[in-house]
Amino acid sequence: MDTKDFNERWPEMKELIKTAHPNIKDEDLELELGKEIELLEKLQEKLGKTKAEIYEWLSIMG
Numbered sequence: 001m002d003t004k005d006f007n008e009r010w011p012e013m014k015e016l017i018k019t020a021h022p023n024i025k026d027e028d029l030e031l032e033l034g035k036e037i038e039l040l041e042k043l044q045e046k047l048g049k050t051k052a053e054i055y056e057w058l059s060i061m062g
Helices: 002-021 036-047 050-059
Strands: none
Touching: 002 036, 002 050, 036 050
């Protein structure tokens, strides 16, 4: 999934993340254009997953 696809699909993925991980707050899922990597790193830290796990998980979702 490229950056454009990621940004377009983010609202849907965000809801799936919130459903799967209710402990994740809305502010943890705020997407700023150009800061997609920082968001993924924050998710990685909050969920205790590796970078590869986050990318795989999101690719499955999207």
